[in-house]
Amino acid sequence: MITSTTDPQPADFADVRATNLAVVLRFVREHAPCSRADIAASTGLNKATVSSLVADLIDRRLVRETGLTENRVGRPATMLVLDGSPYAAIGVEINVDYVTAVAVDLSGRRLLSWRRSFPGATSAPGQAVAAVAALVRRVTNRMAKEERQVLGVTVGVPGLVGIDGTVRIAPNLGWRDADLCGDLAKALRDPGFPVQVDNDANLAALAEHRFGPQAGTANLVYLTGEIGVGAGVILDGRLRRGGQGFGGEIGHIQLDPLGAECRCGRRGCLEAVAGIGAVLEHAELSPAEVESELDEVARLARAGDPRTLAVLESVGRGLGKGVALAANLLNPEVVILGGYYVPLAPWLLPAVEAEVRGRTIAPDAGGCRVVASTLGYDAAALGGAARVLDSVDSGRLPRIS
Amino acid sequence: MITSTTDPQPADFADVRATNLAVVLRFVREHAPCSRADIAASTGLNKATVSSLVADLIDRRLVRETGLTENRVGRPATMLVLDGSPYAAIGVEINVDYVTAVAVDLSGRRLLSWRRSFPGATSAPGQAVAAVAALVRRVTNRMAKEERQVLGVTVGVPGLVGIDGTVRIAPNLGWRDADLCGDLAKALRDPGFPVQVDNDANLAALAEHRFGPQAGTANLVYLTGEIGVGAGVILDGRLRRGGQGFGGEIGHIQLDPLGAECRCGRRGCLEAVAGIGAVLEHAELSPAEVESELDEVARLARAGDPRTLAVLESVGRGLGKGVALAANLLNPEVVILGGYYVPLAPWLLPAVEAEVRGRTIAPDAGGCRVVASTLGYDAAALGGAARVLDSVDSGRLPRIS
Structure with missing residues (x-):
């Protein structure tokens, strides 16, 4: 025991x-x-x-x-x-422009992976609840057809999520104090499985820790490279959320008092200096546009365009400052760059690594490696499923049906 | 189990x-x-x-x-x-100008608290080993007279300590790659109890977590306010050291690219901006001088001297940036200012708290309070004893003698 x-x-x-x-x-x-x-x-x-x-x-x-x-x-x-074949764990991610759902079996095998467009940035929490509930019902119906029992659902949100599942602030969704967890459980009408809500970076870190190439690494930090930048912090094999669940907010740590203005109203935050907005220089794009813009940035970088390479080096240096901060304070074995950082990683990583080595007081950056995520854009949803499996591993076993 | x-x-x-x-x-x-x-x-x-x-x-x-x-x-x-009355846990701290030893019984009752002057800054590791071994022998002799069995000794050092007890770098002692733990065990000639070495901030955090007014707080950060600044990070009730044991190095995180030069060769580090050296403007004093200088600073502050108050406010703001960084990334319930920060806390805390509130993205700084330590200058040595008691609690029980 x-x-x-x-x-x-x-x-x-x-x-x-x-x-x-x-x-x-x-x-x-x-x-x-x-x-x-x-x-x-x-x-x-x-x-x-x-x-x-x-x-x-x-x-x-x-x-x-x-x-x-x-x-x-x-x-x-x-x-x-x-075995675990008769079970399914479901993860969902709500983001600025889409909702993603994945389901896995007990061994982590992917059963489905769906993405639906959804105007997150202009929707009220109630609309998100309705959209997610509809999506979850479709997933659970599919699972029922496959004669699988749903073990639980975890929903990832880009924002501060309290340990009770309340979304305190989700700046890019425009939400404040939304009881997403309670409302979703109501909308699903006592679904017979647990419903949880978590921060997207936390869930992506759980996904890396269970399913990624770094799986099982005891001390691991995941950085979301979305319009916002957040961190999921795993230390000694467990996600560390802090007292109220608000840990991992690396995006609004000031790197430079004279740096670019941040959408939070402060100046020189990691998110302003080294978020994807700093690459694109205009952050109001929808994700579909971001993806095509990033393709263009990568094309220019591959072609050796000096201005593009200079921007990526500058963003990489800012990102390296943020990673060094985590390396000094937490000494992780690995920091994983996720989201939109992934397609730009070949140009970001050299500058990131140079800064991390130069700025970490421990020799050889305390052994901290920096790598790009391989889990793709549904890392957070996959992490939602991972959190359900973590519950099973820690003793919340399914009832015999 | x-x-x-x-x-x-x-x-x-x-x-x-x-x-x-x-x-x-x-x-x-x-x-x-x-x-x-x-x-x-x-x-x-x-x-x-x-x-x-x-x-x-x-x-x-x-x-x-x-x-x-x-x-x-x-x-x-x-x-x-x-019961535990027939036992003693011993903690030792090696610092720039002194060696401290404390012993406690199993319930944490203080049995002795000794301080010896020791030229740490100008001594080689071998001299420190001899001095610590002599002190530990005197403590164990005293414990033997009281018919107490020694459960273990932990020695705190201001520097990077690997998980194997090797001191990788102790800048203020001038040490590199010293096998303090191995050499001390040899000098004590198989003492029959475990000998461990740890970072001083880590141990002070353990002392606060077990003995301080914040005892039992699940998420707690301790900041050493010595010439150097280090952090001990407790999350979910346990000290978090990171992969190689080098976590907590908050002192060399850059707060301002244009800030004062740091003794590490970088610029604008927390230690340079908000260490005790920034209060005294000349950091080469011996601790005895630091204590009397700080008495004078406190006297001037009490008398309302505008220049002194401005310096303390500026240092408090720098310190607040460092605390905000920890609050954003870790969301602790409390950050404890230790060492030389304690006598200056009445003037530092208002600026620290204002910065923490302004710079932490979570509402109300995520519930993070900032307080001054009440454990005094032997917090690290006391934490050494706490680490020994932690070993007992986690199952390393003394043999029946």
Whole structure:
């Protein structure tokens, strides 16, 4: 019954069996194929307990026997692997111009990936709730047809999200104090699975931590390269949100008191100096236009256009200052540049890396690497699904249906 | 057997009994006086297991029966409280001009607090090892006379300390790549207790988290206000060191590209803009002189001297930028100003708070308060002792002597 809680409270001591089920499930996820004896030897749980827990996980169709036997001395053992095929975890992202939904099974296999255009910047929270609820209903209908039970939905939003799921401020959506989580649960009419809301950068960091090439890296920072810039901070293997859930707001840290004016009203913020707006010099584009503009920027850079290369170097240097700040304060193994930074990474990264090395006090930047994300534009939605799977791993198992 | 590990590895599953002993010990620490039945009810462990674990803890003299009974219906229960009187945890701090040692018992009661002058700035690591070893031997002799078993020693150093206890860089001591931990263990000739080395700000944060008025705050940042400025970062109840242990280096984050030159060779670092050197305008003083100079600064400020007040306001604003940076990225409940900032806090805090409110994107600075430390100049040494107690809490129990 090892839990992942860091600050034990009386409640954490409760429900030993559920916690032990989660321990066994995590062990199978990490070490499959493995035998019941392997689990007992590594967890310290006795064999009878392990057998009973495995039987329960098989009943829930979270684990299955492969029939394979391990090639070792002694009696051959039945090997166990993760099942989870009758389940789906759903992630949704609301952004300035679109809504994205993805669904994955328990092993993380992608079941669907949908994008719908949606005027986020000009819609009230209520309209977003209606649009997301409609999309989620279509996804859950599809999952029902495939005879999958939905484990949960997490919705990512570009803004400050409190730990209760309230969107406090979403500047690019124009929202304030919207109870997105409560309203969405109401719109879905008691869906029978948990609904959660989170910051988009937090979710993208979870997606990288579970599914990306850096998966499992204990200390990882993800930077969203959208019109806004936010960070998702994973330290010691867990997302760190801070006291009210508002951590990761790197975009409005001032890099230069004399820098460009920011849309937040301050001056020289990372977002103003090194956001995508600084590349395009006019930030009021819709994402479709941003994508085609960035294609043009990349084309010019490839062709060696001096002005384009100078702009990208300057933005890269600003971004490097922001990354160095995270490297000094948090000493992550890797900082991942996401979103619109990805197509520009070949030109941004040299300047970013030079700044990070020059500005981090630890030798060799404390081992911090900077890489471009490979998860694409639905990283945040994928992270929504990852958060649902994290809940399962930490002991919130689906009921037997 | 709940552990505090966040990233389960096979090793975490091992040694169920040791982990369960630590769970019961933590429960007694947090809920004493409590009965065996209380422990069983709250931990989910069965009563026979709890009785056996408690017997073991009583044998180790970590827990004792009070003889009191709880005022409730039914059979009166024997109540348990923390004992730990036969133990001592030792913390040491090496600084520019002194070495400090403190010892506490298992409940955190201060047993001794010694300070010795030591020319840290002009001593090689080998001399420091000899001086610290001599001091630790004197402390352990005293503890032996009191019939206390030493649980461990942690030594704090103002510099980058790798997770293996190697001091990579200690700028104010002039050290590089010193294996302080290994050399100290050798100098103490297999002392029979663990020896650890850590960054001074990390340890001060642990001291605040365990012993300070903010004890138990899940998200807490401590800023050392010495000649150098470093941070100790506690998130979700645990110190976060980053991948190589070099996190918390807030002192060399650039606040202003045009700011004062820093001793690190860069420009406009937090340490240059808002370190104690910026108050005194000449940083080469010895700590004894710093203390008397700061008394004079405080006297002038109390007398309303306009130039002094302007300097303190300017330093407070710089410091506020640094705190805002931590507030945006980490969203702590509290930032604690330590060291030499403490006597100047009445004049620094208003400017710090104004900057933090103005520069943090979350409403109301995300709930982040800024306070002055009350633990005094031996916060880091006290934190060294706290780290030893943390080891016990996480399952490294003393052997029965």
